[in-house]
Amino acid sequence: MKKLRIAVLTNCHKEHPSPKDAIFAPGIIATQIADGLVQRGHSVDMYAPKGSKTKANLVHFGFKSIYSQYDKKYGLGSSFYTRQFVQADLINITHAIEGLNSGKYDIIHSHDIRNSVALSCFAKKQIIHTLHTVPQNLTQFEKYSLRTNKKNNIFIAISDRQKKLTDKKLFNIIKTIPHGIDIEQFSYNAQPKNYALFVGRITKEKGAHMAILACKKANIQLILAGNVPSDEASQKYFKEKIEPYLDKNIKIIGYIKSKQLAKYYQNAKVLLFPSQVEESFGLAIVEALACGTPVIATNTGIxxxxxxxxxxGFIESSADSIAKKIQHIEKIQRKKCAQHAQAHFSLEKMINEYEQLFKTYA
Known part of the structure; x- marks a missing residue:
């Protein structure tokens, strides 16, 4: 079996795993794929910030994460922050493309399209990208790069809905590969406790307020596992839509690391995922199912x-309809939830699909 030589491009925003106040799903997935390929005997260089943890060979050029260095001092949206972010990315991308052109690498696998697409015109082979967002509101420069370099780039979607919502004139999507999770970590529990669970940032976009309204109507305890971002809009949302409802039945426990989070999934009667925006995936959905916990979600992502x-589970669009389904959630067989997740969303299945795809394009 041919052993592949792969360059994995994330970005210099956050190290992997992310700091507790800054979840970065693309970094988690990129690391899982890289580590899985290394375990199968492939050679993988992972371009990521210094301090990242991976089984791959970490390439960082001495750069620490931009977030850890500059977020508190300059702010995420500042011009200085953005300039540092772009400059670090350009260095990583140019080195990876140089390696591809010289024969050092068979494949470049990118997890951030912004700068790698723009520079793909210099690559002698196509760059493979995993799309981690629903690419909307693209700038004129991003559209120009995607159009002019279309033949140099191929894309992997992570959900069918993301693929459906993506502009096919700009993105050549060749396959959908859903994210996989560690089934052993998110293991099955047949005997839950009597509470609903919400996992994610406490923001308007994630729909935390809808989860609260639904649980009050259904008369069930709700645990909110997530942090409140520090930006002004999120703080205002929390003070107006969340904080007034916090009591003994509506609790916020903050950000929880995945190993501890598994226990909350396992013991929850239901996971609520009432996102108000188009998600690209929604890891919490499949993590909960793997634990046997049914899910009530809006029609987004996976x-x-x-x-x-x-x-x-159920797909619903309002607090009233979610509340009604909560009251009948015990009719769902938890074992079937776990079996469905194990069959379709395992880490092994995801890595298998990436490995086969990379062999095709190597």
Whole structure:
């Protein structure tokens, strides 16, 4: 079997794993894929900030994460922050492309399209990108790069809905590969406690307020596992829409690391995922299902693939309809939820699909 030589490009925003106040899902997935390929005997260089933890060979040029160095001093949206971010990315991308052109690498796998697409015109082979967002509101420069360099780039979607919402004139999507999770970590529990769970940032976009309203109507305890971002809009949302409702039945426990979070999934009667925006995936959905916990979600990201209506959960659009489904959630067989996640969203399945794809394009 041919052993592949792969360059994995993340970005210099955050190290992997992320600091507790700054979840960075693309970094988590990139590391899981890189580590899985190393375990299968492939040679992988991972371009990521200094301090990142991976089984791959870490390439960092001495750069620490931009977030850890500059977020508190300059702020995420500042021009200085952005300039540092772009400059570090350009150094990583140019070195990876140089390696591809010289024969050092068979594949470049990019997890951030912004700068790698722009520079892909210098690559002698196509760059493979995993899309981690629903690419909307693209700038004129991003659209120009995607159009003029279309033949130099191929894209992997992470959910069918993301693929459907992505402009096919700009993105050549060749395959959908859903994210995988560690089934052993998110293991099955047949005997939950009597509470609903919300996992994610406490923001308007994630729909935390809808989860609260639904649980009050359904008369069930709600645990909110997530942090409140420091930006002004998020703080205002928290003070107006969340804080007034916190009591003995509506609790916020903050950000929880994945190993501890698994226990909350396992003991929850239901996971609520009422996102108000178009998600690209929604890891919490499949993590909960793997633990046997049914999910009630809005129709976003992986929901329509992961949720079999009436079998592993429900797709609803309002607090009233979510509340009604909560009251009937015990009809869902938890074992079937776990079996569905194990069959379709395992880490092994995800890595298998990436490995086969890379062999095709090497």
């Amino acid at each position: 929901a329509s693939q992961a949720i079999i209506i009436g079998k592993t």
